[in-house]
Amino acid sequence: MAKKLAVIGAGLMGSGIAQVSAQAGWDVVLRDVTDAALTRGTDGIKASFDKFVGKGKLAAEDAEAALGRITTSTELDAAADADVVVEAVFEKIEVKREIFAALDKVVKDETILASNTSAIPITKIAAATARPERVVGTHFFSPVPMMALCELVRGHLTSDETLATARGFAESVGKTCIVVNRDVAGFVTTRLISALVVEAAKLQESGVASAEDIDTACKLGFGHAMGPLATADLTGVDILLHASDNIHTESQDGKFAPPESMRRMVDAGDIGRKSGRGYYTY
Numbered sequence: 001m002a003k004k005l006a007v008i009g010a011g012l013m014g015s016g017i018a019q020v021s022a023q024a025g026w027d028v029v030l031r032d033v034t035d036a037a038l039t040r041g042t043d044g045i046k047a048s049f050d051k052f053v054g055k056g057k058l059a060a061e062d063a064e065a066a067l068g069r070i071t072t073s074t075e076l077d078a079a080a081d082a083d084v085v086v087e088a089v090f091e092k093i094e095v096k097r098e099i100f101a102a103l104d105k106v107v108k109d110e111t112i113l114a115s116n117t118s119a120i121p122i123t124k125i126a127a128a129t130a131r132p133e134r135v136v137g138t139h140f141f142s143p144v145p146m147m148a149l150c151e152l153v154r155g156h157l158t159s160d161e162t163l164a165t166a167r168g169f170a171e172s173v174g175k176t177c178i179v180v181n182r183d184v185a186g187f188v189t190t191r192l193i194s195a196l197v198v199e200a201a202k203l204q205e206s207g208v209a210s211a212e213d214i215d216t217a218c219k220l221g222f223g224h225a226m227g228p229l230a231t232a233d234l235t236g237v238d239i240l241l242h243a244s245d246n247i248h249t250e251s252q253d254g255k256f257a258p259p260e261s262m263r264r265m266v267d268a269g270d271i272g273r274k275s276g277r278g279y280y281t282y
């Protein structure tokens with residue numbers, strides 16, 4: 001029997017998670033606060049399936065069947081019979097805690113509640129429920145249908161069974177998992193990229209090497225697809241500054257302290273591709 005998944009939030013990540021899960025055979029209910037948000041989400045899923053079908057990577061009837069497995073709702077009660085719930089709403093702790101507290105009362109006792117948060121401690125979200133041992137992080141990457149990684153995050157009280165269920169879910173939708181055994185700020189992936197970007201920004205600031213040369217070193221020396229400063233421009237210098245500040249505050253580890261030049265770039269609005277200028281000009 002197909003398992004049932006509820007996805008809370010039909011934005012970029014929630015719709016991607018719903019898409020890969022329906023394609024893998026899960027019955028999915030997608031929940032958002034407005035019909036307009038749900039329509040945007042399902043239109044995005046249809047457009048993505050159309051692209052895969054157009055490229056010959058997915059049979060039209062399989063796309064049709066997957067779409068048929070997705071229902072939508074503006075009611076949280078729609079998650080009542082889900083085996084797994086994945087939350088992918090705005091990155092605001094109060095919003096997430098409110099949703100988890102409400103979900104805790106609606107879903108079955110054995111249901112696991114997962115968050116796609118990229119930075120909020122899972123333990124803080126879990127503490128809003130009476131089932132912290134059944135709360136876990138499932139950090140997918142964007143675009144979800146293309147990116148193979150899912151970072152599984154154990155909160156302070158997450159049980160082995162919950163972690164195993166989350167792994168089973170993520171693997172069933174085609175992802176490879178890594179496990180973050182302690183609920184640290186930035187988990188593993190954001191800590192790694194922050195450390196690299198901060199060091200690259202310091203080398204650039206102090207004139208040790210140019211942005212181009214630092215990025216070339218990572219691409220040709222380590223085989224990275226993209227250098228750290230080009231990555232900062234793509235992600236947003238402001239986003240990486242905020243992430244690094246947060247990890248620095250939580251860990252008190254100086255290697256995550258962003259250099260002042262990065263702060264001044266953000267003050268000036270030079271935040272990367274989205275503003276036309278960052279470490280490079282676009």
Ligand SMILES: NC(=O)c1ccc[n+]([C@@H]2O[C@H](COP(=O)([O-])OP(=O)(O)OC[C@H]3O[C@@H](n4cnc5c(N)ncnc54)[C@H](O)[C@@H]3O)[C@@H](O)[C@H]2O)c1
Pocket residue numbers: 008009010011012013014031032033034037087088089090091092095099116117118119139140141142
């Ligand atoms: N965008 C990325 O690259 C990325 C990558 C990894 C993780 N994340 C994380 O995933 C989460 C979602 O990010 P996103 O980029 O998809 O955001 P988004 O802004 O595209 O979508 C958020 C959706 O949540 C909905 N929402 C808000 N409150 C809700 C509620 N109470 N109930 C149901 N739906 C509600 C909004 O209407 C919106 O459709 C965030 O925690 C983010 O940090 C994002």
